[in-house]
Amino acid sequence: MARQNLVSLFLIAAILLCCQAHASDVCDKAEYVDLCKSVVKGATDPKAAIKTSLELLLSETQRLKASSEKFKNSQFIDVCTENYDSAIDDLNNSLKNLQSNDIASLKITLSGSLSFYETCNDAVAEGGKGVVQVASKLVKKDNKLKHIAANALHFATLLK
Numbered sequence: 001m002a003r004q005n006l007v008s009l010f011l012i013a014a015i016l017l018c019c020q021a022h023a024s025d026v027c028d029k030a031e032y033v034d035l036c037k038s039v040v041k042g043a044t045d046p047k048a049a050i051k052t053s054l055e056l057l058l059s060e061t062q063r064l065k066a067s068s069e070k071f072k073n074s075q076f077i078d079v080c081t082e083n084y085d086s087a088i089d090d091l092n093n094s095l096k097n098l099q100s101n102d103i104a105s106l107k108i109t110l111s112g113s114l115s116f117y118e119t120c121n122d123a124v125a126e127g128g129k130g131v132v133q134v135a136s137k138l139v140k141k142d143n144k145l146k147h148i149a150a151n152a153l154h155f156a157t158l159l160k
Helices: 002-028 033-040 046-068 075-099 103-126 129-134 136-158
Strands: none
Touching: 002 033, 002 046, 002 136, 033 046, 033 136, 046 075, 046 103, 046 136, 075 103, 075 136, 103 129, 103 136, 129 136
16 A cells, blocks of 8 residues: 555656646747746647747737837838738738648748848848937837747747
8 A cells, every 4th residue: 555655656746747847848948038938928838838929929019010100201110110011921820820730831930020020120220320229119129029939939849
């Protein structure tokens, strides 16, 4: 009887350790670990983590696009507005690819959205110090979205 209890205790401990390790695995090797943990809020499944990330990226990109449209007469920030439009398209396609379990296409559309955020940063930097100062909040938010997208791309590598 004592041996059976010991085996049962061992199995329970092994299950708890296994699940605990799995819960942290989703963000452990992400490029931006702290941001990852704040975005996925305890999700242990890479598919759920991607979905949460994509939904956040989609809503925040729409907000950022609206903010960028308020800048008048700036060709550099216009590049951001156009790229946010393209990122929104790619994020919507990413959600569809996730639903259909098309991992290869998911990685491609996620990479696309990531590049659109980077292109905005490059355009603002090309505008010089004045544009960078005016658009500093936009760039800060853009960088955060770029980091969330990078983490989502990491989650895609965990899918099977």
